């Protein structure tokens with residue numbers, strides 16, 4: 001069993017972070033340059049961390065498998081970023097953002113972390129504006145806001161439907177400045193394939209140069225993982241094609257606990273699946289739910305075109321069931337309800353899609369105003385589907401989207417392996433069992449700009465500046481295991497492609513470990529995943545060589561990890577005999593069909609320790625709610 | 637969304653590595669009109685892999701037209717014939733049954749071919765490192781609403797900032813000029829108060845590195861704007877030229 005100490009500072013929640021910052025040990029400015037820090041990942045979390053640590057004077061090595069830091073998956077975020085600025089004078093506050101996030105997460109997040117997140121949210125917006133991020137503005141020149149699911153205030157800052165792009169380019173700019181100044185060295189087209197642990201502490205990584213296939217050893221006094229989420233385990237998801245769980249999983253195998261893998265978010269507003277060859281699911285920003293109304297026919301199997309279904313025969317099911325929040329209920333609630341109406345055969349043409357209709361908004365604010373807010377999303381929809389959403393209501397369906405689970409971290413964002421820090425979507429820390437819209441960008445940048453620069457100093461202040469020797473046995477052993485894996489994958493020479501097996505895994509997971517789960521289904525899934533894993537190691541075909549650019553080999557390594565991780569995901573879902581947020585167990589629901597949490601037994605973080613393939617041991621971090629009273633989430 | 641598949645003749649550029657001689661491989665491929673061109677390549681690759689053959693190397697990531705990874709040329713057009721569309725969002729319904737498609741990497745002296753359809757665009761990063769930022773350290777920023785910015789300027793700045801760094805502009809230009817790419821970044825900052833302190837140093841630093849990295853000069857043919865998947869306007873080039881000449885004309889430092 002792992003001993004999990006959250007290291008949450010004492011004191012009133014509103015003062016914890018400021019008191020802690022004051023009491024931290026500091027590394028003096030002249031000593032900082034003696035410390036090397038490895039940052040893996042250059043998305044919002046990684047780029048902001050690497051840039052800021054460089055500014056502070058540390059020597060930073062930043063790694064990404066992309067050709068350029070700017071291509072990280074964060075670039076694709078559309079809708080916006082939250083902050084408690086209260087610029088709209090609508091009674092927002094740090095406390096309300098804290099409250100909304102804890103409640104939205106269905107009381108499965110650590111209060112102190114969430115409060116700090118809300119507290120630094122305002123600094124993020126200041127920082128980004130200073131970097132020249134061109135946020136949307138009002139005619140008077142002040143910043144504009146929109147509202148997002150799970151909140152009753154307007155606190156979301158945005159740049160058209162390209163907020164992630166603009167925020168990432170801001171962080172990329174700051175990173176570039178540090179590269180130019182020589183404080184950060186960038187290693188692109190490198191994939192981290194192992195973590196090196198020396199005397200129980202994280203001291204380096206092994207990477208594969210994706211152009212040449214060579215392995216490299218990199219040593220440092222601390223390793224920061226900002227490697228993103230694991231939702232591509234489902235094969236079809238909204239994540240970028242190359243997003244994967246390998247960095248997290250390999251760190252897990254070296255001792256880092258994996259927390260709450262079963263907390264997965266299925267996003268309600270994505271384009272429906274079109275066919276066999278489909279490679280990923282496209283998200284339509286949920287900001288669309290601000291002005292679009294979601295409905296299906298009241299009749300099952302209704303094949304009439306939408307304009308021939310009269311108002312009286314439409315069911316605006318979210319507005320009907322949740323009058324207070326209507327179409328703005330949190331994601332898990334919106335997704336599950338879409339599944340239910342489609343299960344009843346009431347989806348579009350009886351299939352798996354529901355309407356997202358802007359007719360009312362066109363009347364209320366006019367087509368031009370809708371275009372100003374969502375123009376690029378409407379264009380994207382038309383481009384992909386060939387249907388004009390200004391004329392015909394959009395069709396949407398939920399898709400795997402965001403991983404709330406991730407590597408376990410304490411208040412310092414340090415894992416249970418000393419010296420290994422985890423930021424952004426890769427950690428589990430702030431969203432509990434469900435993430436609110438526009439809060440991932442906030443968390444990534446909070447972690448990178450405003451948390452890690454402090455907490456890593458507190459760790460390094462007690463470390464000696466000597467680096468671990470890359471010639472040591474630990475480095476050599478890790479490098480050898482990476483090389484052996486590559487050799488093994490190339491030697492199988494079976495009959496199935498990597499993608500074919502990944503697709504099979506995805507189907508098992510979405511069916512049995514998706515929006516709705518049962519004990520029986522989860523047990524079946526675990527068995528099927530084990531069988532698939534065996535099938536993979538006997539029958540996969542990985543063409544090409546190891547000492548060259550080989551994209552098949554890259555994918556094979558990632559899928560091999562998914563085949564282990566997928567089992568843990570199902571096991572965690574099986575262990576959690578309750579429904580909360582994105583984790584819905586059919587056995588645990590209220591008579592009205594809402595999620596039934598079981599706080600007496602499950603108000604804990606499930607942190608899993610790796611004990612060999614298919615073997616894991618559970619440790620628990622109990623969650624205490626001293627500021628916000630545990631209550632049933634209600635959006636009625 | 638329909639089931640009528642079409643069949644295309646594909647001529648795809650194959651080149652083992654940067655020093656190897658390249659050639660076109662030919663494939664007949666049946667494809668759904670709802671697939672994107674990259675999903676079609678996925679299918680070709682799946683077949684190749686199943687036969688034990690080396691798949692076509694090409695890059696992509698977000699498949700939503702925003703990460704800028706998927707640069708390839710279709711029938712001579714970077715990102716294909718459809719205006720304002722990245723390759724990943726180019727759907728096969730835009731092609732006719734029986735058509736022949738030539739699929740090649742972005743061609744430019746500054747973009748060396750790495751393998752098949754993958755090129756090296758690291759020159760873009762080098763240009764950005766030279767000055768594509770404002771020099772604010774984390775934590776030093778004033779309140780975000782302290783400086784009002786007109787909606788017009790903020791919108792124009794965002795129009796420029798939407799550049800996805802794919803390199804289509806360079807591939808489209810007969811001189812392989814990167815002026816559209818560089819001017820988009822220069823303009824984003826020139827239009828904002830936060831960009832003023834370093835405005836003239838920035839433009840000079842970025843242009844210098846651009847020239848050092850084998851990008852050619854601009855002769856105003858506007859092919860770049862026509863092929864840009866984000867429709868970045870050549871008016872950014874004019875804005876950059878003004879700033880650049882203003883900076884160069886006065887030998888000493890220019891006031892912002």
Ligand SMILES: Cc1cc2nc3c(=O)[nH]c(=O)nc-3n(C[C@H](O)[C@H](O)[C@H](O)COP(=O)(O)OP(=O)(O)OC[C@H]3O[C@@H](n4cnc5c(N)ncnc54)[C@H](O)[C@@H]3O)c2cc1C
Pocket residue numbers: 040041042043044045046063064065066069071072073074075076077078079080081163164190191192193226227228229238239240243244246247283285401402423424425426437438439440441442444
């Ligand atoms: C389509 C879409 C829209 C979204 N919209 C919003 C939104 O509007 N608001 C919001 O708040 N959130 C949104 N999200 C969620 C949000 O974008 C992500 O959670 C967030 O950007 C993750 O950032 P990150 O820095 O943690 O990781 P990422 O941006 O995923 O970056 C991961 C980085 O790690 C690197 N990496 C990973 N593994 C390795 C390895 N083994 N070796 C080397 N490098 C590695 C990658 O190269 C990359 O640089 C959206 C997500 C999607 C999919």
